[in-house]
Amino acid sequence: MDFSAALIEENRLLRDLVRDADPAAPVPTCPEWTLTQLVRHVGRGDRWAGMIVRDRADAPVDPRAVPDGKPTGDLDDWLAQSPQVLLDAVAATGPDTPVWTFMGPRPAAWWIRRRLHETVVHRADVALALEVPFVVDPAVAADSVSEWLSLVVGRKVDTPALAAGTTLHLHATDDGLGEAGEWLVHGGAEGLTWEHGHAKGAAAVRGTAAELLLALLRRLPAERVQVLGDAEVVHTWLARTPF
Structure with missing residues (x-):
């Protein structure tokens, strides 16, 4: 890009x-x-x-x-x-x-x-x-998600957003993004890590890349995206990742 x-x-x-x-x-x-x-x-x-x-x-x-x-x-x-x-x-x-x-x-x-x-x-x-539509290139929105995750995992915090051993899967539904539209965020003993990929996690969040971005940054309520699995994992993540 x-x-x-x-x-x-x-x-x-x-x-x-x-x-x-x-x-x-x-x-x-x-x-x-x-x-x-x-x-x-x-x-x-x-x-x-x-x-x-x-x-x-x-x-x-x-x-x-x-x-x-x-x-x-x-x-x-x-x-x-x-x-x-x-x-x-x-x-x-x-x-x-x-x-x-x-x-x-x-x-x-x-x-x-x-x-x-x-x-x-x-x-x-x-x-x-x-109150007008927000339209953004899906590739830009997907990179925004990646950049945001890099900021979050790079911070030193006392209370991690994911418990050790817990994985959060984010999946963008836009056509053509491929691996750039899927993210796995892992909680570990040394803190958070993330990678592009598709795998089952404790919770998964699905939506367009723009919807995922706005939900992650608390511009849209979590109810505006599809949450699968343990919804508490998602709510805890959102509560613990202000910037």
């Missing part, structure tokens, strides 16, 4: 949604945010990531220090330019150059994929707020 092109496209789709909407409209899935606050969050996030990459940061960067972190002119133009700030920084620094991330040092290009999927989810937030 071309993550750079996908990030630009998702940014365009987000801008199309908010351009004629009430900027003061609330976003229920992001409590206390308005559409304007969500747009500023997305745009500044891209620019923040760009600053991290440009400066080859090896420690957290204060988002308040981001150049042009707040729009001073046209909000649509500012948002349109935001992902390019990151892409230009990655090109200048080198995609394989290690930089700081909240998951530890990663290649600079890591941030492009991260910002892509942040934008996907927040576009869903806007669609839900405006």
